[in-house]
Amino acid sequence: xxxxxxxxxxxxxxxxxxxxxxxxxxxxxxxxxxxxxxxxxxxxxxxxxxxxxxxxxxxxxxxxxxxxxxxxxxxxxxxxxxxxxxxxxxxxxxxxxxxxxxxxxxxxxxxxxxxxxxxxxxxxxxxxxxxxxxxxxxxxxxxxxxxxxxxxxxxxxxxxxxxxxx
Numbered sequence: 001x002x003x004x005x006x007x008x009x010x011x012x013x014x015x016x017x018x019x020x021x022x023x024x025x026x027x028x029x030x031x032x033x034x035x036x037x038x039x040x041x042x043x044x045x046x047x048x049x050x051x052x053x054x055x056x057x058x059x060x061x062x063x064x065x066x067x068x069x070x071x072x073x074x075x076x077x078x079x080x081x082x083x084x085x086x087x088x089x090x091x092x093x094x095x096x097x098x099x100x101x102x103x104x105x106x107x108x109x110x111x112x113x114x115x116x117x118x119x120x121x122x123x124x125x126x127x128x129x130x131x132x133x134x135x136x137x138x139x140x141x142x143x144x145x146x147x148x149x150x151x152x153x154x155x156x157x158x159x160x161x162x163x164x165x166x
Contacts, residue, residue, distance in 0.1 A: 009034050013048045018059045 012033035022028035026045030035041050049056065078091045116124070129139070 010048060010052065013045070014052050014055050014059060017045075017049065017056055018063065 010033070013029050013035075016022045016029035016032040017024070017026060020032070022032045026049040027042045028045075030041040030045035030048065031037060035044050075091050075095055079088055079095065082088050082091070
C-alpha cells in the first residue's frame with residue numbers, strides 16, 4: 001500500500017529546518033516534525049530537504065529580509081556610539097562592503113576566444129575600438145608606419161650578386 005502524503009507534517013519539517021534548534025539539520029528537523037525515529041529520519045530529512053528546497057529558500061529569505069533592518073540599525077549604532085575605535089573601523093568596513101564599496105572591485109570576464117570565429121572576433125574588436133577613445137588614432141599611426149616601411153622596402157633595388165667560384 002503506498003504511503004499517504006502528510007502535507008502538514010512536511011510543512012512542519014520546513015519550519016523546523018528553517019528555525020529553532022534543528023535549523024539546518026535535516027535529520028533532526030524530520031524528527032521534530034513528527035517522523036518516527038525507527039523509520040529512517042535521515043533519509044526522510046534528506047528527501048524533504050530536496051523536495052522543498054524552494055520553500056526552504058523562500059522562508060530563509062523572508063527571515064533575512066525581516067531582520068535586515070534591525071541588523072543595519074545595530075551596525076549604525078556600533079559605528080556612531082562605540083567607545084572602541086577598532087569596533088568603529090570594522091563596522092565601517094563591513095558597511096562599505098555591504099554597500100559594494102570594496103577597496104578593489106575586480107570584474108573579470110573570461111571569453112573563450114578559441115571558440116569564436118574570425119568574424120566574431122573582428123566584431124568584438126570593433127566594439128572595443130569604439131569604447132576606447134585613444135585606441136583608434138594609435139592603431140592608425142601603426143598602420144601608417146607599416147605602410148611607410150613597405151614603401152621603403154619596395155623602393156630598394158633588389159641587388160643580386162652573382163659570384164662564380166673557381
